[in-house]
Amino acid sequence: MDVRAAQRQHVATLKLSGRFDFDAHQDFKRAYEPCLAALDVREIRVDLGGLEDMANSVLGMLLVLRERARALDKQVRLTNARGPFKDVLENTNFGKLFATL
Secondary structure, three states: OEEEEEEEOOEEEEEEEEEEOHHHHHHHHHHHHHHHHOOOOOEEEEEEEEEEEEOOHHHHHHHHHHHHHHHOOOEEEEEOOOHHHHHHHHHOOHHHHOEEO
């Protein structure tokens, strides 16, 4: 998986592409840690639009990010979830846990 991070004003965006599975855990964590540490970041957007495949373990990784962000009064928003990824998020009630765009 490839993770590209960008920040604009108070929003950090993590754009994911490729296969997101447990093996990508450390890459994902390394990408979001600076977003959590940045005092001016109030929202972290995880852009799922470039994903080709996503393992079930990803749901746990997203929950960890959400809990860590909430502890710092930051919001996590999932964006560009399409097709089977959107279905998985809806079927697991992630739409109730995460703001989405």
